[in-house]
Amino acid sequence: MNLASPVQTAGGGRASAYFKRLMWPLIVLAALLIVNIAVTGFDFIVPSVHDGRLGGAFVNILRRSAPLLLIALGMTLVIATKGIDLSVGAVYAIGAAIACQYILNGDQSALGVVVTAVTLALAIAALIGAWNGAMVAYFGVQPIVATLILMIAGRGIAQLITGGQIPSVADDSPFVSIGRGAIATVPVPIIIGVAVFAALVLLTRTTALGMLLESVGGNPEASRLAGIRAKGITVLAYLIAGICAGLAGIIGAANLGSADANNGGLWIELDAILAVVIGGTTLLGGRFFLVGTTIGVAIIGTLEVTIINVGLSSQWQFTAKAIVVFIVAMLQSPEFRAWILRPFRTGRPGRTPAAHDPEKAPAK
Amino acid sequence: MLKKTLAGIATGALLLGAAACGGGDDEGGGGSDGLVVGFAQVGAESAWRTANSDSVRDSADADDRIADLQFVDAQQQQEKQIEAIRNFITQKVDVIVLAPVVETGWTDVLTDAEQAGIPVILADRGIEEADEDLYVTRIGSDFVEEGRKAGTWTVEEFAENETTGILQLEGTVGSAPANDREAGFFEILDGEDFSYELVDSQSGDFTAEGGKAVMETFISTHGLEDIDLLYAHNDEMGLGAIQAIEEAGYEPGTDIQIIIVDGSKAGFQAGVDGKLNYIVECNPVFGDQLMDLVVQVADGADVEKFTPVVEDAFGVDEFEAELPNRQF
Structure with a gap:
């Protein structure tokens, strides 16, 4: 079994395992970038500054991917505990709805109102995450069921908050700069994405939390017997996922200046799961790769632009995505790689049909 | 809005209650003063839809020819719409108006309506062609x-x-x-x-x-x-x-x-x-047009299979004058 067990977490082995996991997603990302550069020229990758904000195609992709990145990072932690969180899209909508609605009811241009709105939205998102985690950890509800409840009900809740309308925040409110602004020319969503990424990496890799998460996901019962408070860890993972989803909703709403309870972050949970899997974290729990997830998000974001740049019609959107995901999934499978490379490895003289191999193998 | 939602839930609960009792009540149905109309709306998924619901409700309230409009918000679920239509049939409403959530899966329930002799009008969206005989007309945007x-x-x-x-x-x-x-x-x-x-x-x-x-x-x-x-x-x-x-x-x-x-x-x-x-x-504001159609259909008049909603287009000079008239 290649699936890393918590035992082999020694420095060197870990680094090379890391690289192996990340190599294939990186190759796919590079290929996508090359395709785009070939079609649209180097302008694609070279950032330009406009209105004091970095722009250009690739920077725009990163900026637009920030909400998906946040959600995918949260999802990575949840998946590490052998769970899954389907409610993140709904929490995205709830976070966006709370923030926008609160600002609309107050003084739109007041910084204090905006700060309170964002804090309130994040607090409720955290609460929802903790609720999900508690259902999974303490009441033994299967993660897919526990979070499915809010996936279905969440958008209804968001609609109740917005009164079925799409609340729009004025363009001069400080709120919109969370989505559109820039600090030292770097767009704010990118800054938030990097900050959350750094915080989670520090939290999971410099403290024992990462190891605890992996051991809980690897074997909850053994972890409990080893004295790890598995339930608390699980709740924490869902809570972080909730906050990330709420924050993503805030960025999305700030970008548009409005909160669409029905369509905001629609199906983002599936893209997030996809990004996590592309990034090398398996749905079985245990080892997780925050860097891999980030690359996965970049692949998904770049892919959407590639479809337009290459000139594929909109009917191709889903098919093209499926093809790329298929390629990444296949590349990551050691069995598939071995199967593909087999004719080259056996060498010319001993070239035997594949069907004979299983018989030969035991003889050796 | 919350009030409206609660009212919607209450209506749903009432309808459920009626179904549970076996619909023994003899109310509604071809009464002398005015028609009873059942309207299964998609939901409240957009401002357009909300304006549409309001328009239909307002027009029904204002129209003397309509005695009662049974409004059901299906929250974008087909099952709820099917349930609503079955309730309409049990209650023997005069006309059923349906804004279908999806195009397929209507054959059974609309056949039931046909057998009960209740005409069906589709609002806004259509259903698959195989079921074309099961409704009288569709009113909607072209x-x-x-x-x-x-x-x-x-x-x-x-x-x-x-x-x-x-x-x-x-x-x-x-x-x-x-x-x-x-x-x-x-x-x-x-x-x-x-x-x-x-x-x-x-x-x-x-x-x-x-x-x-x-x-x-x-x-x-x-x-x-x-x-x-x-x-x-x-x-x-x-x-x-x-x-x-x-x-x-x-x-x-x-x-x-x-x-x-x-x-x-x-x-x-x-x-x-x-x-x-x-x-x-x-244009979502086709309540008046719908009520006229309901009365025609209830009278058994011949209507076209598709009734386009009256719609306009506006150039730069007309924006400012039109803005206050917008309903959604």
């Missing part, structure tokens, strides 16, 4: 005609251009409004002797988020120098695209002309602000 209006304006506006560069923001792939608005638009452009180039066309999924993201990519890929016109299949996408255009340092409405379909308050406001150039209306 999406192809909406596309044609946008096309006609384009042909006139850019008549003097040598060639016109066009970007299109499509609605959700495969949806009827997206297909038809595209078809109607290009039917006019191709029909007239008009030189144009469709520089790019992608789906923005009818959302502001999608419209903005796709427009950003359009701008970074094609630039706006050779683009004269943006045609957005709804106003959410158009409004998103306007943000993208502004953030890229261009002036929407001037550097690039913009047509949107729908005509919400937000859309008209953008028009008043000079950010777009033509609005094709997709």
Whole structure:
């Protein structure tokens, strides 16, 4: 079994395992970038500054991917505990709805109102995450069921908050700069994405939390017997996922200046799961790769632009995505790689049909 | 709004109760003063839909010929609509109005309605062709005609251009409004002797988020120098695209002309602000027209299979005057 067990977490082995996991997603990302550069020229990758904000195609992709990145990072932690969180899209909508609605009811241009709105939205998102985690950890509800409840009900809740309308925040409110602004020319969503990424990496890799998460996901019962408070860890993972989803909703709403309870972050949970899997974290729990997830998000974001740049019609959107995901999934499978490379490895003289191999193998 | 939602839930609960009791009550049904109408609405998923619900309710209230409108909000679930229709049948309403959530799966319940002798009118959306005999008429927007209006304006506006560069923001792939608005638009452009180039066309999924993201990519890929016109299949996408255009340092409405379909308050406001150039209306306020149709159908009059909603289109000069009239 290649699936890393918590035992082999020694420095060197870990680094090379890391690289192996990340190599294939990186190759796919590079290929996508090359395709785009070939079609649209180097302008694609070279950032330009406009209105004091970095722009250009690739920077725009990163900026637009920030909400998906946040959600995918949260999802990575949840998946590490052998769970899954389907409610993140709904929490995205709830976070966006709370923030926008609160600002609309107050003084739109007041910084204090905006700060309170964002804090309130994040607090409720955290609460929802903790609720999900508690259902999974303490009441033994299967993660897919526990979070499915809010996936279905969440958008209804968001609609109740917005009164079925799409609340729009004025363009001069400080709120919109969370989505559109820039600090030292770097767009704010990118800054938030990097900050959350750094915080989670520090939290999971410099403290024992990462190891605890992996051991809980690897074997909850053994972890409990080893004295790890598995339930608390699980709740924490869902809570972080909730906050990330709420924050993503805030960025999305700030970008548009409005909160669409029905369509905001629609199906983002599936893209997030996809990004996590592309990034090398398996749905079985245990080892997780925050860097891999980030690359996965970049692949998904770049892919959407590639479809337009290459000139594929909109009917191709889903098919093209499926093809790329298929390629990444296949590349990551050691069995598939071995199967593909087999004719080259056996060498010319001993070239035997594949069907004979299983018989030969035991003889050796 | 909360009150309205609660009222909706209460109505649902009442209906459920009625079903549970076996519908023994003998109320409703061909009463002497006025018709009883059951309306299974999709939900409250958009401002357009809310305006539509309000319009139908208001018109029913104001109309003497209608005794009662049983309004059911199906929260975008077909099961709830089917349940609502079964309740309407049990209650022996005079006419059933259905705004179907999806196109398929209506054969059984609509056959039941037919056997009970209750005529069915579809509102807004259609159902699959195999079930065409199961309803009397469909009242709704003529999406192809909406596309044609946008096309006609384009042909006139850019008549003097040598060639016109066009970007299109499509609605959700495969949806009827997206297909038809595209078809109607290009039917006019191709029909007239008009030189144009469709520089790019992608789906923005009818959302502001999608419209903005796709427009950003359009701008970074094609630039706006050779683009004269943006045609957005709804106003959410158009409004998103306007943000993208502004953030890229261009002036929407001037550097690039913009047509949107729908005509919400937000859309008209953008028009008043000079950010777009033509609005094709997709009118949700067809309550009065629907009530007339209900009465005709209840009287057994012959009606066309499709009843287009009266819809308009607005140019730059008309935005300001029209803005206060917008219902959604």
